[in-house]
Amino acid sequence: MQLEVKTVLNRIQHFVGFVYQDVRLCSSRGKLRIEARIEPHGAMRAKCSECRRPAPGYDRLPERWWLFVPLWGIVTWFAYAPRRVECPEHGVVVEHIPWSEGKRPLTTAMMGFLARWARHLSWRQTARAFQTSWEAVYRSVEWFVQWGLARRSLEGIEAIGIDEIHWGKGKRADNFLTVIYQIDSHCRRLLWVGRRRTQATLRRGLAALGPAVISGLRYVCSDMWRAYLKVIAAQAPQALHVLDRFHITMHLNQAVDQVRRAETGRLRGRPMAEKLKHMRWKLLRRGSRVRGLAKQRLWGLLRTKLATGRAWMLKETFQDFWRYRSLSWAAAFLDVWCTRALRSRIEPMKKVARMLRTHEELLLNWFRAKGEISSGAVEGLNNKIRVVTRRAYGFRTYDAMEIALFHTLGRLPEPETTHRFC
Numbered sequence: 047m048q049l050e051v052k053t054v055l056n057r058i059q060h061f062v063g064f065v066y067q068d069v070r071l072c073s074s075r076g077k078l079r080i081e082a083r084i085e086p087h088g089a090m091r092a093k094c095s096e097c098r099r100p101a102p103g104y105d106r107l108p109e110r111w112w113l114f115v116p117l118w119g120i121v122t123w124f125a126y127a128p129r130r131v132e133c134p135e136h137g138v139v140v141e142h143i144p145w146s147e148g149k150r151p152l153t154t155a156m157m158g159f160l161a162r163w164a165r166h167l168s169w170r171q172t173a174r175a176f177q178t179s180w181e182a183v184y185r186s187v188e189w190f191v192q193w194g195l196a197r198r199s200l201e202g203i204e205a206i207g208i209d210e211i212h213w214g215k216g217k218r219a220d221n222f223l224t225v226i227y228q229i230d231s232h233c234r235r236l237l238w239v240g241r242r243r244t245q246a247t248l249r250r251g252l253a254a255l256g257p258a259v260i261s262g263l264r265y266v267c268s269d270m271w272r273a274y275l276k277v278i279a280a281q282a283p284q285a286l287h288v289l290d291r292f293h294i295t296m297h298l299n300q301a302v303d304q305v306r307r308a309e310t311g312r313l314r315g316r317p318m319a320e321k322l323k324h325m326r327w328k329l330l331r332r333g334s335r336v337r338g339l340a341k342q343r344l345w346g347l348l349r350t351k352l353a354t355g356r357a358w359m360l361k362e363t364f365q366d367f368w369r370y371r372s373l374s375w376a377a378a379f380l381d382v383w384c385t386r387a388l389r390s391r392i393e394p395m396k397k398v399a400r401m402l403r404t405h406e407e408l409l410l411n412w413f414r415a416k417g418e419i420s421s422g423a424v425e426g427l428n429n430k431i432r433v434v435t436r437r438a439y440g441f442r443t444y445d446a447m448e449i450a451l452f453h454t455l456g457r458l459p460e461p462e463t464t465h466r467f468c
């Protein structure tokens with residue numbers, strides 16, 4: 047049997063009411079391209095793009111081009127002159143074109159194809175691999191994400207995590223994002239992203255989720271960032287507000303690192319300074335995960351009675367806090383730990399202790415919620431977000447990054463398109 051491209055197209059991408067008129071292989075400036083001309087099926091009336099009901103024809107618009115999925119790596123275009131119909135309800139409108147979405151110059155098949163590949167490759171790589179532009183990939187992912195956002199279900203959300211993420215260069219307010227995750231055990235996903243980390247940002251985010259979601263919340267997990275604490279207390283008073291273990295550990299680590307840096311400065315040129323060299327990551331890891339030579343050096347540091355060693359010990363003992371089962375024992379431990387830290391004469395550790403004391407109730411909520419929220423969820427999503435924001439995607443704008451975040455972490459429903467190659 048002779049294989050014609052038309053046969054392949056009819057098999058993989060047949061549109062009711064339309065036929066492939068002719069398919070040509072063209073070559074311009076040494077580059078091949080396939081052009082498939084589409085015509086309406088003679089016996090079938092065009093449909094109104096608003097209501098999808100057949101309507102009498104009105105006139106015909108000039109030919110338009112749509113980029114289709116490359117066949118054998120050859121850039122492929124659809125050409126079609128859309129009809130206009132006179133719908134009794136919607137007046138003179140363009141007909142419904144099943145491969146097209148608004149004014150976009152890409153077929154939905156191609157948009158779905160590019161969007162799915164853009165999860166595995168960077169946007170730039172996707173554009174290069176399929177001989178199209180970065181812009182085309184961006185628009186495709188955007189369509190894909192918007193389709194999913196419009197159709198996602200926000201029912202049954204009981205636990206959310208609120209987090210701040212730094213992105214880009216510098217520490218300006220615009221370099222922070224506020225993100226809201228769902229952290230229920232049955233579904234962990236990104237729910238919302240917004241610029242900055244102010245009260246207004248979080249209020250916008252909660253408003254976007256809607257009152258039905260907010261009133262159904264049972265747990266809210268966040269950092270001690272004051273702007274967030276206030277908004278959560280005001281807007282979701284029924285939910286148990288939990289300070290996240292991941293964030294507390296982060297504060298302790300930052301304090302240890304601050305002590306190390308200050309002490310390294312103080313000891314510059316003295317033999318003791320050797321003890322602190324190349325210790326940063328050894329100090330930040332959980333003690334039980336430091337092994338071998340690194341462990342020997344760590345123990346060496348602890349024997350010196352340097353402030354860094356003492357700060358590390360305080361950080362390390364705090365891990366025991368999370369192991370308690372009883373609320374009152376955890377509270378007693380917290381009290382003892384804070385007293386020790388406050389007497390340590392190490393300012394960064396004292397600062398953490400004061401912070402923990404201030405938020406004692408929220409901290410103890412961790413035990414009240416135990417078993418109900420997974421403690422690693424916020425950390426896991428936080429790590430994934432960092433991968434996306436740092437990846438050399440070449441996001442040129444904030445909007446592009448926001449779309450990429452939803453694309454990888456939103457668990458959105460997807461449009462059905464052909465060419466699900468990946």
Ligand SMILES: [Zn+2]
Nearest residue numbers: 094097133136
């Ligand atoms: Zn209509």
